[in-house]
């Protein structure tokens with residue numbers, strides 16, 4: 435069907451994301467500034483305790499990014515050169531780079547063509563190919579871990595992931611940057627398990643500005659393992675035996691450097707935001723779920739696209755709303771469509787160029803488009819439309835209308 439492109443009548447500008455910050459967050463930041471204690475202190479302790487309770491984990495270590503949390507997790511697990519880790523190719527830079535920080539090798543795994551989450555069948559294939567590969571290598575790297583990513587907040591089947599890990603003797607570090615709050619259950623009627631509620635050895639969350647809750651920049655690692663939590667806490671602040679707040683708050687002035695740690699601690703200014711985002715997290719998730727429902731309904735009859743899946747056995751965080759274009763039926767590329775949409779006032783994004791299509795991973799490990807064919811195919815088709823709790827109904831309707839008109843305009 436050929437119709438007038440919506441670009442001809444710009445009526446609205448819809449950004450990809452707007453942070454949702456209330457007076458509570460603002461007042462708490464001001465109170466923190468007035469308190470005289472800006473770095474890691476009492477507000478970080480409050481935020482950690484509240485977050486641990488929210489996901490049902492006994493230990494929560496706050497840091498200044500999810501990347502830092504992922505790094506501390508693999509460090510605490512002893513990851514080192516000569517080892518390898520299964521990492522989904524459909525993810526952000528952070529998931530694989532922390533493996534490289536430790537000198538270890540990321541083995542990139544293809545995605546499921548519907549959810550885009552890591553495909554365990556391909557993980558199995560990559561694992562056996564890896565063991566066979568470098569002809570009789572005397573010291574073939576040991577595959578020690580797997581790092582699932584719940585894309586957009588739609589959780590993987592964690593029983594399947596953990597069974598796979600147990601079968602191959604792997605630890606599991608969950609990149610849950612999109613998955614707070616989110617939950618899964620094996621079947622209808624079974625108990626829900628929250629992401630972080632012992633779903634993995636360590637689960638890492640992001641509070642980057644456009645994630646489901648924010649502290650501006652921030653992250654959290656949660657675990658049921660006290661020794662891992664202790665190691666992550668130690669390494670998050672220079673490997674010091676005694677942190678600044680403890681010293682200030684009446685502890686001994688003295689400290690010992692017990693390991694060459696990092697500078698990953700979260701500030702009280704950031705935690706002040708988190709303390710007030712946390713109680714609003716479920717309300718914000720429900721609003722995103724409502725927006726997803728509106729998109730699903732308004733776009734359901736469009737034959738030119740595939741809409742993201744949902745699942746009655748998942749509590750979906752709806753951090754993203756990725757649409758797949760049926761390129762065979764369209765006379766425009768994904769990038770071309772994104773430009774047209776931007777011209778009509780709608781800013782979209784792509785999640786993601788898969789890791790095996792980036793120069794660093796191709797040049798260092800010899801990955802090519804064929805390494806992960808599902809992800810290679812998905813990359814050209816994926817487009818994420820705006821979804822954030824402060825989006826007005828009229829904005830959602832506008833995005834859906836413009837998107838639908840635009841793809842229909844370019845139908846072949």
Ligand SMILES: *Cc1c(COP(=O)(O)O)cnc(C)c1O
Nearest residue numbers: 499500501526528611640641642
């Ligand atoms: C955003 C993101 C990260 C990194 O989070 P930061 O807090 O910015 O370090 C890691 N993994 C995924 C999948 C992400 O989307």
